[in-house]
Amino acid sequence: MTTRLTVAQAIVRFLEQQYVERDGAETPFFAGCWGIFGHGNVAGIGEALLEREHASNRTGEHALRYHQARNEQAMVHAAVGYARHRDRLAAYACTASVGPGSTNMVTGAALATINRIPVLLLPGDVFATRVANPVLQELEDPRSLDVSVNDCFKPVSRYWDRINRPEQLPLSLLAAMRVLTDPAETGAVTLALPQDVQAEASDWDDELFARRVWRVSRQPVAEDAVARAASVIRGAERPLLIAGGGVIYSNATEAVRAFAELTGTPVAETQAGKGTLPYDHPQAVGAIGATGTTAADTLAEQADVVIGVGTRYSDFTTASKTVFANPDVRFVNLNVASFDVHKLSAEALLGDARAGLEQLSEALVGWRAPEAHTARATELARAWDETVQRAHDQAHGPLPAQAEVLGVVNRATRPQDVLVSAAGSMPGDLHKLWRTRDHKGYHVEYGYSCMGYEIAGGLGVKLAALDAEEDRDVVVMVGDGSYLMMAQELVTAVQEGVKLIVVLVQNHGFASIGALSESLGSQRFGTRYRYRTRTGLDGDKLPVDLAANAASLGARVASVTDLAGLEKALAEAQAADTTTVIHIETDPMIPAPDSPAWWDVPVAEASVLESTRAARTAYEKNKTRQRAYLSPPASPAPSSPEGSTDPTGHQ
Numbered sequence: 001m002t003t004r005l006t007v008a009q010a011i012v013r014f015l016e017q018q019y020v021e022r023d024g025a026e027t028p029f030f031a032g033c034w035g036i037f038g039h040g041n042v043a044g045i046g047e048a049l050l051e052r053e054h055a056s057n058r059t060g061e062h063a064l065r066y067h068q069a070r071n072e073q074a075m076v077h078a079a080v081g082y083a084r085h086r087d088r089l090a091a092y093a094c095t096a097s098v099g100p101g102s103t104n105m106v107t108g109a110a111l112a113t114i115n116r117i118p119v120l121l122l123p124g125d126v127f128a129t130r131v132a133n134p135v136l137q138e139l140e141d142p143r144s145l146d147v148s149v150n151d152c153f154k155p156v157s158r159y160w161d162r163i164n165r166p167e168q169l170p171l172s173l174l175a176a177m178r179v180l181t182d183p184a185e186t187g188a189v190t191l192a193l194p195q196d197v198q199a200e201a202s203d204w205d206d207e208l209f210a211r212r213v214w215r216v217s218r219q220p221v222a223e224d225a226v227a228r229a230a231s232v233i234r235g236a237e238r239p240l241l242i243a244g245g246g247v248i249y250s251n252a253t254e255a256v257r258a259f260a261e262l263t264g265t266p267v268a269e270t271q272a273g274k275g276t277l278p279y280d281h282p283q284a285v286g287a288i289g290a291t292g293t294t295a296a297d298t299l300a301e302q303a304d305v306v307i308g309v310g311t312r313y314s315d316f317t318t319a320s321k322t323v324f325a326n327p328d329v330r331f332v333n334l335n336v337a338s339f340d341v342h343k344l345s346a347e348a349l350l351g352d353a354r355a356g357l358e359q360l361s362e363a364l365v366g367w368r369a370p371e372a373h374t375a376r377a378t379e380l381a382r383a384w385d386e387t388v389q390r391a392h393d394q395a396h397g398p399l400p401a402q403a404e405v406l407g408v409v410n411r412a413t414r415p416q417d418v419l420v421s422a423a424g425s426m427p428g429d430l431h432k433l434w435r436t437r438d439h440k441g442y443h444v445e446y447g448y449s450c451m452g453y454e455i456a457g458g459l460g461v462k463l464a465a466l467d468a469e470e471d472r473d474v475v476v477m478v479g480d481g482s483y484l485m486m487a488q489e490l491v492t493a494v495q496e497g498v499k500l501i502v503v504l505v506q507n508h509g510f511a512s513i514g515a516l517s518e519s520l521g522s523q524r525f526g527t528r529y530r531y532r533t534r535t536g537l538d539g540d541k542l543p544v545d546l547a548a549n550a551a552s553l554g555a556r557v558a559s560v561t562d563l564a565g566l567e568k569a570l571a572e573a574q575a576a577d578t579t580t581v582i583h584i585e586t587d588p589m590i591p592a593p594d595s596p597a598w599w600d601v602p603v604a605e606a607s608v609l610e611s612t613r614a615a616r617t618a619y620e621k622n623k624t625r626q627r628a629y630l631s632p633p634a635s636p637a638p639s640s641p642e643g644s645t646d647p648t649g650h651q
């Protein structure tokens, strides 16, 4: 049997029938489709979504839900926020018009791919038939008419294709689904859709539209690898486990806790892995790396075996390859992606985080880290928590410090509420200071650290919580710089009746880059929002009123001047049905308690500025601490039963 549909209609029908299954639970993969229409998709994907909305309204059948956004980059952020909160088991498609609408999505694509979060991008493309070319917004590359702006998606997509003929579609759709649902492969998937092809009809085999279930099975780690890793860990005196985002996505937080309690290993967390253990678990030592706690970073410095689970070891995690300072340090990595599992010359445990941790726990029965090590980790964590408390209670004036604002928000929110942030001084402060009490309670996008993710990403998280029927407030913390870059999805939150609580921290510029700039000798140049004078951008503060701006976008707004006001406004926002923006001004010159670790940001090697020359001297000293971690895995080969290690069974 066949059905006659356009390419766009076939895509929508196909997407509606894709399901994933993990641990026996089967759920639809696509929550819907975000879109902004233009001539490149209005009568293609746009028409197809309209037909399905009509059908759904008429008969109640399952159809792809359409969401309107204000900006294509932001709609990809919303899609990513959604998919991350759903542990990558559900995602969105995003349709954009040919040209600028499409390239607006490139940043979102990079963000998705870097964070390993699935999103299906459907940029419109120029006519495949080329009869009327060049069309409005066409690139016209004189070297090849086969090039369009959508080629920009290639390096930021895990799968990229252009559908030039209807016959090509089925295989590409299946390839897209394979990548989107594979935890080792996932990221942005781009199917560029020429505007004429979207509207072209074909007779499709009905099997294309049959319900299809993609199994996300928990790949166990090979037994010989488990045995090797266990022998390395058994030799450890100062082990440290690092929990990355893969722990959360794999639902392996309980397995980490069991492993930690069984072996006495302390647990540190990356940005994406934060929340793996509640902050007050005796073996939780908090944030690792450049924005790490004194507890985690001290333990990392001395660790002889580092067990990295579901982490890609970004420079923030490794403090630019300085934080693991023990000359004999060895790594054991558990990761579903081969690309990540071999990093830092680790003993490689390729497989699912939960399955692998269970295997490792079994292989380590009877072994514990020295009691003194476990007890010391608890002590160090307690000392850091006292630092956090002091930062919350510093009573700085006349304007509060940002750390105090975080403290009030942390106290006012429930354990299950989700904190969302992405760029500026907030992620580092939150990584160190936020007391996470639920494994989905902390959502900071720090793979791409993209200014503008905050509100759009928060909208996606809230949609995900609603779809999963979870009672969670989503609290977005955003700086004035990020807000000015991309605040407009507040309109979408209002349109969708989706409630966000946005805490907007006004400090008149880029405080984070200001502090970084100063530490690197660049004197906060270009980081304050000030009027131009004869000497530069060093006049009075700009007269922007972000509270008025938020109100103009339809949000409830509370403008507060102190912490008591913030507390009251948060309580009112929690009681409200609609999105609230709470505007508070802070003192940008008061940093959060410092992390002991370093971050490699190059300083000019030659300069007339004394501040730069001083910073360069410090830089060169720090550079000498960097390590390559090239020492090959040194574990013994496992002893095999029957004297054979050949997996094929041949002697």
Ligand SMILES: Cc1ncc(C[n+]2csc(CCOP(=O)(O)OP(=O)(O)O)c2C)c(N)n1
Residues within 6 Å of the ligand: 423, 424, 425, 426, 448, 449, 450, 451, 452, 478, 479, 480, 481, 482, 483, 507, 509, 510, 511, 512, 513
């Ligand atoms: C899209 C984008 N552009 C530039 C940067 C570099 N950057 C990182 S933080 C920052 C300033 C953020 O300002 P704001 O949101 O006010 O936060 P604050 O630093 O004041 O806490 C900049 C420019 C970035 N991360 N993302």
Ligand SMILES: [Mg+2]
Residues within 6 Å of the ligand: 424, 479, 480, 481, 505, 506, 507, 508, 509, 510, 511
């Ligand atoms: Mg700012």
